[in-house]
Amino acid sequence: MPPSQAMLNTQSPGPPDEKVKRHTISILVQNKFGAFNRIAGMFAAKGYNIDSLSVGPTEDEGVSRMTIVARGDDQIIEQITKQLNKLIDIVKVIDLTFESFVDRELVLVKVHATNDSRPEIMQIAEIFRAKVVDISPRTLTLEATGSQQKVDAIIKMLKPFSIKEMARTGRVALKREFQGEV
Amino acid sequence: MTRQAHEGESPASSGGRLMTGAEIFVRSLIAENVEVLFGYPGGATIGVYDALHDISDIKHVLTRHEQGATHAAEGYAKATGKPGVVLVTSGPGATNTVTGIADAMMDSIPLVVFTGQVPLRLIGNDAFQEADIVGITRPITKHNYLVRDVRELAQTIKEAFYIATSGRPGPVLVDLPKDVMAQKTHFEYPGSVTLQNYNPILEGNVRQIKKAADMINAASRPVLYVGGGTILSNAAAELTALARKLGCPVTTTLHGLGSFPENDPLAMGMLGMHGTWYSNMAVHFCDVLIAVGARFDDRVTGNVDAFAAEAKKIHIDIDPSAISKNVKVDVPIVGDVKSVLTALLELVNPLETKDWLKTIEAWKDEHPLRYRNGEEIRAQYVIQKLGEITEGNAIVVTDVGQHQMWAAQFFNFSHPRTHITSGGLGTMGFSLPAAMGAVFGRRDLPVISISGDGGFQMNSQEMATIVQHRLPIKIFVINNGFLGMVRQWQELFWRRRYSHVELANPDFVRLAEAYGCTAYRATRTEEVEVVLRKAMAHTDGPVFVEFVVAKEDNVYPMIPAGQTVNEMIDTPDPAPDGKQPAGDRIETVEKGKARKVSVHAPVPSNA
Structure with missing residues (x-):
């Protein structure tokens, strides 16, 4: 299996295992040479499954935030957190699954469109509050944002029209601050 | 140093003078009290080797292969407790260190490996003797660096030594591009180093230690399972004191050997695939297993599900990721073995283990x-x-x-x-x-x-x-x-x-x-x-x-891979195949007992 496939195993999990859960792990990492490679390489070397991985700058220009959605039973997730914490360039690791958090994902979908199907696609876009960002005689490109479930749902709705290309960002997430207990 | 001192210079500072990266490298090693450097020169390190030419404070040992240099550094580190230091050139020089680095990673040996690299502008160009050694060694080092600016050099070397020797020790690689080593800057060796997310925990959690002590005090069939962490932490004395205070039998891993005297009646020798019969039996039947600086390696545990299955388990280790990695334990204590054992020693009582030791004694007699x-x-x-x-x-x-x-x-x-x-x-x-x-x-x-x-x-x-x-x-x-x-x-x-x-x-x-x-x-x-x-x-x-x-x-004895004590094979009885040459006999040796010495070849008095 090529490493990229081992790392980003997006296949649906095999036989349902109740112990295996999806965890959203937020990582703050110093912007150092090879730091992302270190993290991605650790997942590959230890054989952990990643559903999605996104990375981008933060308010601190020396630090990036990586959001990883990983699957595993409690022991594997505990090991993932520990192994991440062992990496020197990592500033902080938070398993958001144990917290209340907001998460979003963005998707761009280029879908096949004819004069007949275009209105229907646009209707779906409206329901999901997606935007049309590009149009051609044969295609429509939509931009949708939301939780992973919402993104999954719009993709499911668009599938019958034939999706030509698609790009998902993977989940980004932040811990909720105000939780109403004050 | 044989070199003339310049004004305002001290061992850890160049004063007002500018120094090349190569000089800074040498001065940094002296500041780290490096006595011996195992290495092999080449094109990318020729400048560094020039700076080493007049240095008498560091002994450079020219090995005959870079793998030899890396293993030599490991041997030095294991024997002394100090970090082993290696200097090799780029490309093949660097890739030849890979086996030694991986070995040091697995066995927690503090190494600092310096590799030459092609000049920065040539990196990625498939230049002569270029290899992405930082990429290659990323999964087999505790950490590694590519120095991209001479002003980062001293700080990087300081961090490299700190990371290699602290916490769970391991190898750190520093890649030194040829042009960076020729650039000049002021040299000031940092006195200390702080890293944002790297602060090894030394003191064990007091509540966990108390819990462990309570568990030990209630034990009737305890076993100490001692690994290399005990030696890395210089805790052999504390371990011996604990075992003797408790009256607790001790088995060691391959790397734990030497942490407990094997002529002590409590000694059971090594455990695992080729461990003694009695140590494997004792671990199988114990009620409390105290793992000290050991990592439940597969050569020790065999089938993990059956390993000390009935026992409550305490695990002392400085590396949080070693805990519950292979075997789920009841009381984990993250901390330095020496510090945790010292604390534990205060809280435990001598145990009534006479019957347990007698059982082990019987195993020793039956299966030496x-x-x-x-x-x-x-x-x-x-x-x-x-x-x-x-x-x-x-x-x-x-x-x-x-x-x-x-x-x-x-x-x-x-x-x-x-x-x-x-x-x-x-x-x-x-x-x-x-x-x-x-x-x-x-x-x-x-x-x-x-x-x-x-x-x-x-x-x-x-x-x-x-x-x-x-x-x-x-x-x-x-x-x-x-x-x-x-x-x-x-x-x-x-x-x-x-x-x-x-x-x-x-x-x-x-x-x-x-x-x-x-x-x-x-x-x-x-x-x-x-x-x-x-x-x-x-x-x-x-x-x-x-x-x-x-x-x-x-x-x-042998426990076949992935199996349990039930499948343990002892030394076959004399000549099961009937092919034993006349005069052959079986020698026996037991741990923790006066050994039965065979006097097969009398020693000539003038030997």
Whole structure:
């Protein structure tokens, strides 16, 4: 299996295992040479499954935030957190699954469109509050944002029209601050 | 330093003067008190080597292969507790260090490996002798760096030494582009270093320690399972005190050997695949297992689900990720072994373990370590004799395979840092260069390298380095003409189909002599003790001995991979195949008991 496939195993999990859960792990990492490679390489070397991985700058220009959605039973997730914490360039690791958090994902979908199907696609876009960002005689490109479930749902709705290309960002997430207990 | 001091200069600062990266490198190593550097020069490090030319504070050892340099640094680190330092050039120089680095990673050995690199502007160009060594070694180092600016150099070296030696030690690689080492800047060696997310926990959690103490105080069949972390933490004294206070039997892993004296009645020797029968039984039937600086390796546990299945488990380790990685434990304590054991010692009471020790004593009587002895030399006998002659006062550096297990079983290690071997990675060719490194750090004890005929030939080029420096190493090759451990597995589990395990060897004695080394050969049991004594008495440089041993012999006891004590195979009784030569007999050795010494070859008084 090529490493990229081992790392980003997006296949649906095999036989349902109740112990295996999806965890959203937020990582703050110093912007150092090879730091992302270190993290991605650790997942590959230890054989952990990643559903999605996104990375981008933060308010601190020396630090990036990586959001990883990983699957595993409690022991594997505990090991993932520990192994991440062992990496020197990592500033902080938070398993958001144990917290209340907001998460979003963005998707761009280029879908096949004819004069007949275009209105229907646009209707779906409206329901999901997606935007049309590009149009051609044969295609429509939509931009949708939301939780992973919402993104999954719009993709499911668009599938019958034939999706030509698609790009998902993977989940980004932040811990909720105000939780109403004050 | 022989160089003239400049105004305002101090050992850790260049004052107002600008220094090249190469000079800064040398000055940083001096600031880190590096005594010895194992290396091999090349195009990318020629500037650094120029800066080393006039330096007398650091001894540079030119090995004959970069793998030899890395293992030498490991041997030095294991013998002294100080970090081993390596300097090699880019490309092949760097890639040749990979095996040693991986070995150090597996066995938690502090190494700092400096590799030359092509100039920054050529990186990624497939330049001559270019290799992405930072990329290559990322998964096998604790951390690694590419220095992109000379102003980062001193800080990077400081961090590298700090990371390599603190917490759970390990290898750190620093890649040094040629042009960076020629750039100039002010030199100021940092006094201390802080890293945002790297603060190894030393003190164990007080509540966890209390919980562990309560668990231990309620035990009736406790076992201490002691790993290499105890030696890394210099905690052999605390461990011994704890075992004796509790009256708790002790078994050690391969790397734990030496942390507890094996002539102590509580000693059970090594556990695991080739551990003693009684240590494996004791671990299987104990009610509280106290794992100290050990990591529940598969060679120790066999089938993890059945490993000490009934026991409550306490696990002391400095590495949080070692806890509950393979075996779920009841009371984890993250911390430095020495600090945790000191705290624990205060809280535990002497236990009533008389019955438990009696049970173990009975196992010792029924299933001692045994081997067949006769006219043909047995490796076990060589090692047992060596242990007796040196009385354990020697640093024994083994290679990988059957002789390694026999050394672990029969030498009776009793002092920390006297047993050096490649455990985790199992690197053949480790012993000779590692022994060489050990002798650069330790002259208080004789250093003995033991290899098989296979492993010896994997790094035998270091004979040249050893002879060049007239290093007082005893180099023992146990020659059975086979890759013995693979042959043993083929015999036991692959229907005796000996596929590519027989070696056609050179004349080892003449080979050693060609290097300029005194060399002996023993071919019969009665010669063993004489030649051992001769070798141990040899003080003028290295001495080489080839022991031609029985071609086919197996390491027992053995728990086949992934299995349990139920499948443990003990040494077969005398001649089950009826092919035993007349005069052969079974020698027995027990841990923690006065040993039954065989006097097969009387020692001539003038030997």
